[in-house]
Amino acid sequence: VIKCRAAVAWAVGKALSVEEVEVAPPKAEEVRVKVVATGICHTDQHVLEGIFPNADFPLIPGHEGAGIVESVGEGVTSVKPGDKVILLCLPQCGKCSFCLNPESNYCIKTHFSESQCVLPDKTSRFTCKGKMIHHFLWVSTFAEYTVIPEYAVAKLDAAAPLDKVCLFGCAFPTGYGAAINTAKVKPGSTCAVFGVGGVGLPVVIGCKAAGASRIIAIDINKDKLAKAQELGATDCLCPQDFKKPMQEVITEMTGHGVDYAFEVIGHADTMVAALASCNVNTGVCVMIGELPSGSMISIDPVLLLTGRTWKGCLVGGCKPRDHIPNLISSCLEKKVNLDLLITHRLPFAKVNEGFELLRAGK
Ligand code: NAD
Ligand code: ZN
Ligand code: ZN
Secondary structure, three states: OEEEEEEEEOOOOOOOEEEEEEEOOOOOOEEEEEEEEEOOOHHHHHHHHOOOOOOOOOEOOOOOEEEEEEEEOOOOOOOOOOOEEEEOOOOOOOOOHHHHOOOOOOOOOOOOOOOOOOOOOOOOOEEEOOEEEEOOOOOOOOEOEEEEEHHHEEEOOOOOOHHHHHHHHOHHHHHHHHHHHHHOOOOOOEEEEEOOOOOHHHHHHHHHHOOOOEEEEEOOOHHHHHHHHHHOOOEEEOHHHOOOOHHHHHHHHHOOOEOEEEEOOOOHHHHHHHHHHEOOOOOEEEEOOOOOOOOOOOOOOHHHHOOOEEEEOOHHHOOHHHHHHHHHHHHHHOOOOHHHHOOOOOOHHHHHHHHHHHHOOO
């Protein structure tokens, strides 16, 4: 058993509390990882607010991390102690019908099919002050050591800079993959990205890599728009500067709407606006943002009747173990400016300050 620090969410609406926790050794087919770096995704904020489905408290959030394997349980063959790994918030069991289908990345072991607040054997490896603490998405990167099933880690190159590649645990493949795999953006096409935060900026990078000729970024925060422009957005719109709804502005700018629209905020109204912003006939709208669990959206069905496609994706449609290590290598090789996606570097004890920065749009 390892004693280390972890940021525990004891209850909905409470700040995280950095505590000493005990992390039990990995059981069969599990891996214990020393977490070196983690990002903060807006989904972690949804967990703290209590709007993420089936999150059982107390729990250790965090799902965008990279680290080094400390020990492995019986039967683990793909990684060994000392290996650098990326922790995957979407597993790839490699055996279920969805894993075997080359078209899908939604492994049946994901949180939306069966809660990942305990490990597959239905027990937790974390305790604090004598209480069992839940895992989050099996990842729980806000702990100095975490235990995760082997099929939710992927081995990285020994040279991978963990303080940057942690972004590939969620934000980067989610955004980039939504453009490349889910929308399948074509060269010369037009795109609109609603929300250019941690996940929206990689959507812009993906649209640019796919050869889009026009990339319209929409955000209420002008600082984010400046970054989007640096990463390839050709037009930046701040909704406060317009009297008309964004879908009308975008339709006027493009004639019949964009070829691809992405919602990367997590609001019902911007989801509908993104759908209405794409071409009435052949437009594709990809939903990435998450609404509180149980939410409903109502739309005028005519929006779809004319031929538009409305779809969503988890982690950008990437098959995590197969695709993410390759995506990391290719981004490092092409020198994608990952530094632009990193706004602050904080020591672990300041994790709540990190959330304050996220909430303040910094
Ligand atoms: P973020 O806070 O970094 O970015 C959100 C951006 O939206 C910010 O720049 C903010 O200024 C902007 N925004 C807020 N309200 C707006 C409005 N009305 N109009 C225009 N812009 C607005 O968050 P993030 O980490 O990028 O996450 C974005 C969403 O994606 C969240 O809902 C998160 O839960 C979800 N998400 C989904 C997946 C997935 O696999 N589908 C993965 C990660 C995150
Ligand atoms: Zn995330
Ligand atoms: Zn599977």
